[in-house]
Amino acid sequence: MSHDVATSFFQHAYIGPAPRLYQKMAEQIVPINAVIHQAQQIFQQQFGEEPEITAFAPGRVNLIGEHTDYNDGFVMPMALPLVTCLVGGGLSSSAAIEVATYMFLDTIAGPNNLTDTEKALACQKAEHEYPGMPCGIMDQFISMMGCSGHALLIDCRDLSSTPIPFSDPSIAVLIINSNVKHELTGSEYPTRRKQCEEAAKLLGLKSLRGAKVEDVDKLISMRADPEIVKRARHVIGEIRRTAESAELLKKANYKKFGELMVQSHNSLRDDYNVSCKELNSLVELAMEVEGVLGSRMTGGGFGGCTVTLVQEDAASKVIENVKAKYQGTATFYICKPSRGASIGCACK
Template sequence: MTSLENPSLQQLVKDARELFVKEFNAQPTVAAFAPGRVNLIGEHTDYNDGFVLPMALPLVTVVVGRPVDGNIASVTTTDPTVDEPRIAQFSVTQENLKPELPKWANYIKGVVALYPTQVQGFEAAYTSSVPVGGGLSSSAAMEVATYTFLEALTNKPNSSSTEKALICQKAEHEFAGMPCGIMDQFISVMGKEGHALLIDCMDNTSKDIPLNDPNLVILITNSNVKHELSGSEYPTRKKQCADAAKLLKKKSLRFATLDDIQTLENLKADPDIIKRARHVISEIKRTQDAAQVLRCKDYRKFGKLMIESHNSLRDDYEVSTPALDKLVEIACEIPGVYGSRMTGGGFGGCTVTLVTKDDVCKVIENVNSKYDKKASFYICVPSNGARWIGCF
């Protein structure tokens, strides 16, 4: 459990509680939260059995609620981006659950359907500070918050963090139609204050990497170009990676090297497949190197790897946008910036910048003066993963 020491968390709980009382004319009895995440480096490597290096954010999704008699769940949200009904009802009988409208409730349904034990009916209200469509994993935050809420509701915490993350990932696959890797749910469950998390997506193991220098912050800049990854782009790139591995007769691109790019060229593989493979193979190596230099507090080398990652995502994986490229360029004009890159699936969303605490305001000022859209900013440090907040 955690106390309500974070004022933003306290405000979210207050907002969720007020919504709950308004919608259900009752008081909630339990609450939980789960964070969004930012990936420092290691993009589109997770579904290729590679490495990723995310950190949990102080931006979180909160759910408050109470059990009710029967087998009906009623859920509501404060999310202002939801243009569908903001309240949904469904049976919690696991074999009857299936994706349907409103879409936002499918993330909740998926977790209920796959929860290790049958749960009784409940009422719940959700609120969040994780921006939707910003590439900071608002979906995983909702899934993990839901799972943690169900643990609190039943007073039966799962002893396996890995199992919890995998169930939430499966919920996103089956109920949101998004074939995501394990990174988002893992870090939302396992985040640790003052640390990034190096995740090996082949065997689902992880290592804490210290990131607690008081002179550093992570600046997330939201381009406010909303991304949508449940369309064709993400599955297409995933298939291109699988096709590259098949041509190379590898289980996955985790087992390939940059020398294999020449093999693909000799095989006259589709140029797009070659580019996708080159990004993934080089990004897996960059992520391992980045974790090592971060342990050594070599922020200059870490920043260089961030920039190389962005360039690869832009040129070889082709998931960046002019807006993201511009934000990276503007950030890197400030001497106190070590590195910057797009983060998340791409096609919009956010950049992540490693910058000295003293210079972060200069970056924000530079972006505000040179970016031709309205950007949003989040100054963050690595935070804890999902927790029960406790009973009211």
């Protein structure tokens, strides 16, 4: 018996050519069924028989709620339609391969009673124990349970989730890859997690989920390390922003949601110190363009991608502005929310 995993880590939700406006500007999104077909052909060439199983899982872009998942907070990602894995782009390539591999092995093993949440937790455990990355649950959760046409508000304390409708054709999500690489298995990520844990401990809390805005002043009065105060200020504010953003998205209040995205970026830049000059530049260049509602860095930081909420007819102007002024070579993706992991070619 032969099997294969199509590690085309991002599932496709929009089938067909990119809108004419973007054809010469944004990257083309290849349908997942085309990638699967190619993987199956290569498998047959290598092993002389057709594969029986193809598994795939999406990466994600986090619309808002950065570095809150391991603080028991809220996050609001959406699964992506990209079929090319952006390694080091802050779009969860590692979670995508974990979930795709799990789906493949799970299918081989046969039926079981595990829930999708339990499967996502198993993938998270693999990342904790093998590469030693103390990640939160968001990436594996959205990759496993993404919903087409919806963002997903995830409560990382009780692992409940709420699909948030997000399919307005007049609004585009523009992902811009800075093409600056980062390595999250270094000291920065674990250090910030420890700083957040220390802040919660000083406040007598299990996590910063239970903290209030006034607790930042309490930390200052306790003469806590200024870096710990800054980390706590970001997390406390970001949890609030994310919960508010979900309500705004339900009401299609994209203007206010975009403002919160900018606040999120500023906090990640100034208090959490995980941005970099390239990401800051991409956000600033996007915000120069009329029709842009909000922009922020996304992912762990220190490079990778930004996510920009923009009126659909202004997306090309953002791309033009970045191409003209960015001191580097950026790549661009126009995305809609996709579904989560799957077996086979069910890509609608």
